[in-house]
Amino acid sequence: MIWLTWRQHRKQALFTLIALAVVAAVMVPTGLAMHHRYERSGLAACLADLGDAQMIRQSEAAVHCQALSHQFQQQYSDLAFVAILFVILPVFVGLFFGAPLVAREVEQGTHRLVWTQSVSRRRWALTKFGLVGGVTVVLAVLYAVGVSWWFGPLVTASSGRMGYLSFDVQGVAPVGYTLFAVALGVFAGTLWRKVLPAMGAALVGFAAVRLTVETLARPRYMSPKTLTFSPQSVLRPNPATGDWVYGQGVRDAAGHLVASGAQIGPCAPPGCGGVAAGSYNWQLYQPGSRFWEFQAIETGIFLALTVLLVALAIRRLRDIA
Amino acid sequence: MTTNDQGAHTMELALETGALGKRYGRAWALRDCSLHLPAGRVAALVGPNGAGKTTLLHLAVGLLRPDAGQVRVFGRDPRDDTSVLAEIGFVAQDTPLYRDFTAVDLIRMGGKLNRRWDAPLARDRLASLGIPPDRPVGRLSGGQRAQVALALALAKRPRLLLLDEPIASLDPLARREFMQALMGAVAESGTTVLLSSHLLADLERACDYLIVLQTARVQLVGAVDDLLAQHRTLVGPRSTDTGTPRGVVSVVRARHTDRQSTLLVRRDDDAVIDPAWIEHDVTLEDLVLAYLAEADTRATRTAWEVTA
Structure with missing residues (x-):
């Protein structure tokens, strides 16, 4: 089963590696430049001096620090848009890893080949979902660590990592989003059983759930x-x-x-x-x-949805012939 | 009770269904299907498109779950039982294969997914058929793909081989080659075969057992020799009398011209047929067509809510 999974998805794995390399080629130089500038301009030091007290005395240094922040943000405002790309990256993993997993088999009829060998459907599903899920976790962790590093200076210089765009691409939440996107893709594939409609449904579903959680649930995780x-x-x-x-x-x-x-x-x-x-x-x-309490709650919600979708997908598999 | 029925009790059954039914929404794709396929037979599953052939095969290989009745393969339920799956070689309609895999990849895949796997058998077959080992099977001809699918099914060394319209999309030459390859392989191994087709002509020479499906129901089932012996074509002066002639169990199909009537009948083994009728042997094709046409008429009448 492991060999089969690798043989079936090795092209996808190659494309993913290429995509990762491209992203890294953009992120590493710009990230280094940003970190360099952050240190050299004195912004890092002055922000550290401000400390973490809730209220501070309005001093010359504080005003200067805010000016430096503004300057830094202005300089890298273009890169902040790149962060939008990072927000939608998980859904691409869901579309290209998750949606075809069952849908392509059924679309091409090969499920009738593979499910009539001497391996149970459940084992087939668990192996495939497990391996693809594992690779997804590795990718998502890489992504989260990389983006947290890359985005760090900009986030600290602006409104902080609790803000809408920055919360979504840092910490552990992206791992939850990515796994959810894959599970949603798989489940959509068991419903529509054709790759393109499954991808479309997964895209719409992902956007709907993410926006709902972000705008309605997240502000209520803890009382302000x-x-x-x-x-x-x-x-x-x-x-x-x-x-x-x-x-x-x-x-x-x-x-x-x-x-x-x-x-x-x-x-x-x-x-x-x-x-x-x-x-x-x-x-x-x-x-x-x-920040971390919120990250844990957000990730927990998406992991719970992931488990639910995988269980539903395995249930649906029993009725596909 | 005929000799065949007595035999069925002592003979091992490769496939057995009892009141088997499968429904899609409100429409029954297969209904009240009860049949026995003794081990060692080569059986043709015949019926027009949409008669329920694929549904029956999918139930037999455990892809589908029955909505009524049960299906047994060598006495066991094929659903969710990998030990039964190991006994069944299945070639689905349109011979689906991973199109970017080479034949070698597919043989290797079979080895990974089956405990019993005869890779040399598959390799030898494909080599003797001149199928390139290292080309993605998506770039092979339809006939070659069907041969690859058959080789994969045979490499499981199955005791029951199920083939769903394996030759429907092939050209006449490839059809003949496929049937030759199939018959050669199963003659050696004694494998039970059930293959479906909407064309009887393709299977007539190869099969010794017949299952006719029409409108989701079994219309006729039995060994070909027995079926031919049990049926007769009777020709006589025109008679639209609905009663059955003496020595006849039932009239399957009656046709009338201005002068004469032609009946395809199931005869009574122990009685002599009324000498007013001239008896002819039936061909397999006559038999199947008569049952299909009759079932068709009945179905149409039901659809129009007209009683016969």
């Missing part, structure tokens, strides 16, 4: 924290914590939101002109320190 601080305070939120800010604004003494998306201060001791007494700055956020 609230931060309030006075306009007169010299302490401001630390930009280096990498918090995921849901919303911010100014509230009056009664707690009503009077200005959305804005913050005021720091003002000199007499108070800020035109702002009612007792007003305060307000921010609703997920702390950046919750």
Whole structure:
């Protein structure tokens, strides 16, 4: 079975290696340049100096550091778009590894050849799914480690790794996405039994589930924290914590939101002109320190879906003839 | 009880089905199928397209799960039992093969997927047929691909060989070569064979057992010699009388011209047929066509909700 799986998929493996080499050829030089620039400009050092305190004193150094961040982001803003490519990479693995696994066999009728040898359908399925799944895990880990390294400076210089695009390509979540995409492709193949419709269905399904989880579920994994601080305070939120800010604004003494998306201060001791007494700055956020908790929950959801889809696919196989 | 039926009790059965049925949605692809195929026979499974031949073969090789009744191969259920699968050589319709594999790859694959595997047998067969070992089978001719598929099925050294329309897509020369190769191989090994076709002519010379399927039901089953002995064509003066003539068990098919009637009948072994009729032997083709035509008429009547 192992030999057969290798013989059937060796072309795919070769193409995957070529694709990996191409991606690496782009990532390694740009990543090195970015890391170099990050260190040399002093951005790395100044961000480290800001520490991980929630609030910091608004100092000359902090302002300078923010300027450096902006400069860095401007310089590499084009590369941030490459990250979009990384977001959709898992679905390609699902389309090209997962969807044809059963669908091509049925489309070409070869399931009638391979399932009528002396190997049970279940063993055939477990071996194939296992091997393809294993290769997928290796690829996904490589991808996650590589992208985390490559994207690190840009993410730290901007809004942090809890943000929408950066959360999705770092940590362990990409492994969950990729396995889910493959399982979805396999399952779609047992339903449509033709490669192209299975690929189309897997693509639509993957996008739908990912978007749903990302927009509806993820913000609710843990209850967000609230931060309030006075306009007169010299302490401001630390930009280096990498918090995921849901919303911010100014509230009056009664707690009503009077200005959305804005913050005021720091003002000199007499108070800020035109702002009612007792007003305060307000921010609703997920702390950046919750990154790994969020990654674990997100990955868990997609791994559970993967297991479910594989079980359903094996069930469906029994009815294919 | 005929001699054949008595034999079936003592003889090993390669394939046995009881009230077997398979449904797709609400339509039955095979219904109430009860038949015995004794070991050592070469059986033709005949019927028009859509009669249920492929469904029966897929049930026999465990690809499909029955919705009714049961199927046994050498007394065991072929579904999810790899020890039964090991006894069956199966060549599916259109002889599916991994098109980018070479013949050598396919033989190697068979070795990996079967405990009993006669690779030299497959290699010798393909070598003697002049099939290139190192070319992807997708680039071989249809006849060559069918030969590769047959060689793979035979390399399992199966006790039951099932072939689903193996020659339907071949040209006449390749058909003859395929049938010769098949008959040569099974004559040596004593393998039981069941091969389906919608054309009887292809199988007539090779087979000694016959199963006729039509509209999802078994219309006729038995050893060819017995079937020929049991049936007669009767020719006599025109008579549209629906009763059966003396010495006849049933009229399978009646045709009438202005002057005479021709009946294909199943005769009573122990009785003499009414001498008003002139008796002729039947050919296998007459027999099959009569059963198929009769079943067809019945099905049409049912569809139009007209009673006979």
